[in-house]
Amino acid sequence: MTFFSAATLLLLIIDPFGNLVTINSLLRDLPERERQKLILRECLIAFAILVLFLFAGNPILSTLGLRPSTLSISGGIVLFLIALGMVFPTRGQHYGEVGEKPLIVPIAVPLIAGPSTLAMLLLMATREPASLGKWLGALAAALGISTLVLWLSPLFYEKLGRAATSAIERLVGMLLIMVSVQMFLDGVGEHLSKS
Numbered sequence: 001m002t003f004f005s006a007a008t009l010l011l012l013i014i015d016p017f018g019n020l021v022t023i024n025s026l027l028r029d030l031p032e033r034e035r036q037k038l039i040l041r042e043c044l045i046a047f048a049i050l051v052l053f054l055f056a057g058n059p060i061l062s063t064l065g066l067r068p069s070t071l072s073i074s075g076g077i078v079l080f081l082i083a084l085g086m087v088f089p090t091r092g093q094h095y096g097e098v099g100e101k102p103l104i105v106p107i108a109v110p111l112i113a114g115p116s117t118l119a120m121l122l123l124m125a126t127r128e129p130a131s132l133g134k135w136l137g138a139l140a141a142a143l144g145i146s147t148l149v150l151w152l153s154p155l156f157y158e159k160l161g162r163a164a165t166s167a168i169e170r171l172v173g174m175l176l177i178m179v180s181v182q183m184f185l186d187g188v189g190e191h192l193s194k195s
Contacts, residue, residue, distance in 0.1 A: 003134050006124065010142035012176060013079070013120055016149035018086055018169035019111045021162060024153055026102065032154050038101060043147040045104055046112035050139055053118050055132065057125030068126040069194070072187030075119030079180035082116050086173025089166070112146065116176075123183070 001009075027035045053060075061071065124135045149156065156165070 001124070001128070003138050006135060006138035007141040009179065010117065010120065010139055011145055012172055012179070013114075013117050014112060014142055014146045015086070015169065015172055015176075016146040017156075017165055018172060019146075020150065020153045020156055021165050021169075022111060023107060023150060026107070030101075035154065036151050039107070039150045039153070040147065042102075042104070042107040043112060043143065043150065045108040047140075047143050049109060049113045050117060050121060050143070051136065054121045054125055054135055054139060057122040058129055061122065061126055067191070067194075068123065069187045069191040071119065071123050071126060072183050072190065074187075075116070075123050076180045076182075076184030076187060078119055079116040079176060079183060082114065083173045083176035083180055086169050087177065089169075112143075112150075116180075 023039065027038065030038065061068070121135065121139065125132060128135075160168075
């Protein structure tokens with residue numbers, strides 16, 4: 001996997017345009033400047049969590065006795081379920097009211113650093129451990145773009161509207177369904193070849 005494809009994939013999984021609607025709903029009572037500060041803080045926390053998972057990926061798998069094929073299969077299933085929720089959103093699905101200033105939950109985790117992003121980073125770290133620097137750069141690029149989109153989210157939300165952001169989220173969901181199926185098939189193929 002190249003730097004560009006890894007950054008693009010991570011950007012699609014983080015899904016800043018899909019999160020734009022949810023985050024603006026959660027923070028609608030805060031002034032715009034306060035909202036932007038909070039989004040920046042939460043993105044930095046999410047980045048720290050994701051970097052920890054990237055560098056601790058191999059030790060975690062070794063400690064638990066898991067093979068990369070297991071991670072690929074389970075990551076594919078998790079990503080598929082999340083992407084399915086993006087394509088067919090449940091009307092009642094929301095993260096609830098979080099008070100005036102949320103900390104870590106639900107913005108940093110799971111909206112930005114969600115289970116599919118964590119699974120993808122673990123998979124990248126175990127498949128090509130020599131490329132950790134490249135994966136870190138790809139993560140920084142993807143999260144940098146996501147942070148910019150979310151920081152400008154009040155403007156995007158106002159200009160695009162709910163219908164357009166929902167359409168973008170569904171399109172990204174379709175792409176992620178294809179990625180998740182490929183992850184699953186790669187994991188099954190790898191498992192069968194080593195059995």
